[in-house]
Amino acid sequence: MTIRLAEIWPIAAPATFKLHFARWNRINQPLEAWARSRSEWQKWQEHRPARDDFNRPLIFSLMQFYHEPDTWLFGGVFRVLGRHPDRYEVELAGEGAGFIGRLKLGSSYRNRSTRVNFENHHADLTVLEILREPYSGRAFPGFDEIDLGFEELETLVRNGRPDWKAALESVKGIYLITDTMTGLRYVGSAYGDNGIWSRWCSYAATGHGGSVELRKLAAEPSLAYIRQAFRFALLEHRPVGTADEVILRREAYWKQILLTRDQFGLNRN
Template sequence: MIRLSDIWPIAAPENYKVHFARWNGESQPLEVWARDRREWQGWQEYRPARDEFNRPSIFSLVQFYHEPDIWLFGGVFRVTQRLSDCYVVELADEGASFLGRLKLRSAYRERATRVNFENHYSALEVEEILREPYSGRAFPGFENIDLSFDELETLVRNNRPDWKAALSSVKGVYLISDSNTGKRYVGSAYSIDGIWGRWCNYAATGHGGNAELRQLVSDPTLEYCRKFFRFALLEHRPNLTSDEIVFQREGFWKRILLSRGEHGLNRN
């Protein structure tokens, strides 16, 4: 076992609050960190009624939700001002080489997410140091694709090469599920960029030009999509497959999944 203190001696942990950032009901902090560092800094700037970041520094940890009890180092932030409605923070150079790469193990499950660092520093175990900063989950294979919109955004914004290479190479039929209404949308992709090109369009707009989805996605921040949309690949075919076969398979899945009419989001 290697502990954090073995590779990163911190003389005064009592000068830090540790932020165990977890799902906030809308977004996974891991996806926020990977897609938009300014948005991630906003997670440190949020101030609740109590002055919880009442020390000079914040040691930020991001729940690595794909793996139990694993946290990704998200930076040390200096608190420069404590305003009535927010904190003003800046990312410090401290631990810069570990940023987005250092994975730590902690079984912390208490309700509070902002706690005294000295109570946890000595117990944090080093799980892994990634070769490069985290930019999204590794491609799991065509049969295992199950993505939240949140995660899809991360992969697209980072142009994750393993996902892009795999999904650009195939045509196919996909499923979008709305967990809020329980309805489903079945679509197909057959352009030169395959599934990847089609899903990039969804990541940018939320609706991909589909009429029923457009009615759900009226907020340009894509908040509804991040909260409720999930993407899955129903089947994939080589790029040389004729478009007609892809259309036929799309129709098959629409029938099977009842995605037309009152039970679904397909109009045809």
Template structure:
């Protein structure tokens, strides 16, 4: 039975000449999620719409861009309408249209996505089936705090959270000490660290976001050789333990040593002691 309470995206994003548009379903490119890129930098996100590769995917005058909203299944965040000004050999020259800019990052669309593989499709084959799921008050700026036990976030996911000082994450991580784990997904090596004193997890992880290495010797060498993009692509953070700020620092240090022994991160990972 048809759901008459649903609102079609066409009622908000009204486009008459759909035959002049390609729809861009932006998904994970093997290194990053476009949603993380969008939150981190609008310029970087615009670059996703100018990338050409070996094919002329955006072969029409306009690009209707959607970003896979990975926190929820079958959801897409409206990423803007771009005009293809010029087609060069290795990239497109695009401009962001003023039309519907107020909905960029705010309009969440419900749609299963294309059945075929690829990123660009004829808009008319999908346009009428796009349904409004939610309209955020402000452009999406990163996920809400997920709980201490559910942190398994990449560097690129945490970076916008820390740079924007998201209040819920800051409040949660400022008020706990603990032992954390960084896994290098490129080689499986692990680093066990701890945060204590008066600064909490928030300050310690903020140091990693700012430097890529947090001034740990082995990680510093790695980032100096490969750049901070290595951390963005490969580092994943999680909490092994979290404790009240009233916990004695020596307890945290002892638990850090325990996890180093258990995970053998000194012998096989990035810990030196």
């Protein structure tokens, strides 16, 4: 049975709101920005393009829950305090505070404009789920289903997602990093005491994890290119008690199979 947002949250004056459908801006996913930093998420409301899109007192903000089609996560109601030529001045309002980061709504909205009049959409927004806790990263999908953009990896590491941490600490393995802008690939391995988790935490912190070739791509302090281009996958996992020699041998195998030591890859040994 479909439940409409208006049934659980009647809003007396929808015409005082603009609705913000925040989605990927070709650099960042708003969902990861919110999970990473509330102040970073607020900047998505402060950004002012050429047009005065937020021309009403309030903003009802949604972020695309990009793992699931037609799904949006509520990111708060913001009050517009000032409109400057280059930015908006906003503050988080109290309305719907208990739903922030928890209320998942359904909408098939796909138009180009991301800032629209709220009253045109309020009646069509459906309630999909209310999370028990505010979103802090995607639930661990299993070792065979790992496919992470760098930005999502940052979120998981920064928030110390316990399901990911426990799973990846328990295994050694071989992983693949793909530069989606060039198609070049890098094969690496994790064979220390803390398994894959520790190794990937190093990437989240630096962007390159110590690799000479990846260090060149992570030269920008903001890691902008890395966030846009890198994806992580797990090629093979073994119990944490597996001998390091086995992991290194399998790493060499994957480098050979995927041709990552020549023009198709980023490995240099």
